[in-house]
Amino acid sequence: MSPQANKKRDIRMLQIATRGLAALVALGATAGMAQAADDGKALNAGHEYMVVTNYPNNLHVIDLASEKLYKTCAMPDAFGPGSVQLSPDKRIAYVLNNHYADIYGVELDSCKQVFHASITQLPGEKARSMFSFTVSHDGKEIYTVANPTKLFSDHYEVQAPRLDIYGTDGGLNARPLRSFPAPRQLTIMQSGDDGTLYVAGPDIYKVDVKTGKFDVIVPSRHWKRPNYSAPDVLYVWNQQTYRHDFSLLYTTARFTDDKQDPATAENLYGFFNIDLKTGKTQTVDFGPLTEIYFSGMRSPKDPNLVYGVLNRLAKYDIKEKKLVKAATLDHSYYCVSMNKAGSKVYLAGTYNDVAIFDADSLEPLGKIKLPGGDMAITTAQVFVR
Amino acid sequence: MKHLKPINNKALKLEQAAQENRIEEVVAMNSVAGCASTTDPGWEIDAFGGVSSLCQPMESDLYGCSDPCWWPAQVPDMMSTFPDWNKDAQSSGDSWRNLGTVFPDDK
Numbered sequence: 001m002s003p004q005a006n007k008k009r010d011i012r013m014l015q016i017a018t019r020g021l022a023a024l025v026a027l028g029a030t031a032g033m034a035q036a037a038d039d040g041k042a043l044n045a046g047h048e049y050m051v052v053t054n055y056p057n058n059l060h061v062i063d064l065a066s067e068k069l070y071k072t073c074a075m076p077d078a079f080g081p082g083s084v085q086l087s088p089d090k091r092i093a094y095v096l097n098n099h100y101a102d103i104y105g106v107e108l109d110s111c112k113q114v115f116h117a118s119i120t121q122l123p124g125e126k127a128r129s130m131f132s133f134t135v136s137h138d139g140k141e142i143y144t145v146a147n148p149t150k151l152f153s154d155h156y157e158v159q160a161p162r163l164d165i166y167g168t169d170g171g172l173n174a175r176p177l178r179s180f181p182a183p184r185q186l187t188i189m190q191s192g193d194d195g196t197l198y199v200a201g202p203d204i205y206k207v208d209v210k211t212g213k214f215d216v217i218v219p220s221r222h223w224k225r226p227n228y229s230a231p232d233v234l235y236v237w238n239q240q241t242y243r244h245d246f247s248l249l250y251t252t253a254r255f256t257d258d259k260q261d262p263a264t265a266e267n268l269y270g271f272f273n274i275d276l277k278t279g280k281t282q283t284v285d286f287g288p289l290t291e292i293y294f295s296g297m298r299s300p301k302d303p304n305l306v307y308g309v310l311n312r313l314a315k316y317d318i319k320e321k322k323l324v325k326a327a328t329l330d331h332s333y334y335c336v337s338m339n340k341a342g343s344k345v346y347l348a349g350t351y352n353d354v355a356i357f358d359a360d361s362l363e364p365l366g367k368i369k370l371p372g373g374d375m376a377i378t379t380a381q382v383f384v385r
Numbered sequence: 386m387k388h389l390k391p392i393n394n395k396a397l398k399l400e401q402a403a404q405e406n407r408i409e410e411v412v413a414m415n416s417v418a419g420c421a422s423t424t425d426p427g428w429e430i431d432a433f434g435g436v437s438s439l440c441q442p443m444e445s446d447l448y449g450c451s452d453p454c455w456w457p458a459q460v461p462d463m464m465s466t467f468p469d470w471n472k473d474a475q476s477s478g479d480s481w482r483n484l485g486t487v488f489p490d491d492k
Contacts, residue, residue, distance in 0.1 A: 055448070055471070055475040055476070056475050078468060079452075080452040080453075080463065080464070081452055081453060099452070099463065099464050099465070099468055100452075100464055126417055128465075130453070131453075151417065156417055158412045184412065229388075236453075262388055291437065291438050292431065292432060292438040310438065310440070311437065311438060311440070311441050331441060331442060331445045331478075332440040332441050332445045332446060334449060349449070350440070350445035350446065350449065351445055351476070351477070351478050352476055372475065372476075373471075373474075373475025373476040373477070374447075374448045374475065374476060374477050376448035376449045376452055377448070377449040377452055377453060
């Protein structure tokens with residue numbers, strides 16, 4: 001091709017690219033305007049809402065009376081995991097996002113960003129938080145566990161994890177008020193009513209947030225249940241429940257005798273729970289392990305019922321230790337939530353629709369399709385303003 | 386480790402480290418290069434040896450795995466290495482055809 005033809009082709013390419021860009025800008029402007037119309041729409045006192053995030057950067061508020069999208073706030077930076085923790089007054093949604101690297105606080109009434117902390121805090125390090133953050137019971141502090149690696153010019157060094165504590169008044173470039181060494185492999189956490197922090201990891205710990213002292217409150221990997229295998233726990237949904245539970249599902253094998261033969265063992269589902277009001281703990285088997293659930297929640301109406309979800313929505317009678325009912329789903333959902341009355345179940349995560357089910361009959365009641373992409377591994381929260 | 390048997394050299398070394406009480410030396414570097422050292426069944430076979438407890442369809446589970454770098458051999462690590470892997474497929478069920486394979490040079 002001659003230099004002239006090359007030049008012509010380059011100009012043509014540039015025109016196409018510019019036109020494409022203009023179209024993109026126009027699209028962005030329209031989306032931005034729709035966004036702006038929503039921004040200042042305040043939530044109503046006494047109404048029940050769900051907040052949930054999805055790709056690319058949405059924080060959605062769903063009105064649960066109408067089961068319609070109420071408003072959408074645009075989050076800064078990139079998505080992932082999008083897990084939400086609400087302030088005790090339900091005015092601010094704190095979101096772990098930007099590939100697990102930052103915590104943002106967004107005022108739900110105005111969509112205004114009021115808090116930001118980077119998980120990476122020290123020179124030369126890169127740090128991430130594995131779903132590990134929450135807001136204190138009084139709304140004054142944010143807790144998070146950072147997993148840092150120090151980047152040297154010729155090698156990397158994994159550093160000890162640390163519990164970083166920020167003031168919620170720390171602004172958009174918050175720095176930790178206090179930092180303490182923390183055990184490895186920590187994930188979700190909740191703040192008890194007396195200010196104790198509960199953190200899940202190899203065991204569940206209670207933490208004194210003034211001194212940084214970690215004590216095992218519920219042994220998990222190190223439990224001493226005779227003729228039980230160590231439990232298997234995969235639980236990253238940091239739900240703030242009406243029952244004020246901090247719960248995680250586990251699976252385990254109960255052996256017939258001390259030979260501990262897996263072939264004759266009974267495989268069971270169960271949950272760990274900490275009552276955030278009293279600090280009372282429970283380790284409860286609730287049924288046979290026949291399928292996988294990613295998240296579970298006890299009914300706010302009847303604490304003897306527990307719901308679990310992945311490929312089916314299932315309901316168990318805890319005392320009877322049996323499956324009561326199950327509903328088939330048209331795709332997997334990760335995150336189960338319930339309304340305050342305990343009459344409806346909402347399924348979030350994976351794709352971009354929230355499925356609604358009757359909590360008694362497990363009949364499907366509809367879906368709320370969200371603008372944007374996948375919710376993926378987000379944690380939704382249901383609350384009354 | 387009572388019910389697990391190492392079947393390759395890496396697993397054997399891990400077991401030896403555990404026996405010699407050196408297990409603390411094995412630490413995850415999830416904040417830089419990823420990721421999980423998990424051998425959980427997941428993409429190929431479920432915990433029961435079947436497929437009914439695998440996520441359905443598999444697209445619904447894609448970003449739940451790629452975001453936290455869960456199975457870096459099966460899906461790209463979006464936490465650190467390929468953060469923009471799904472920029473043209475924000476809704477995996479609708480636009481999975483826009484997802485490509487990744488190679489170290491694509492960074």
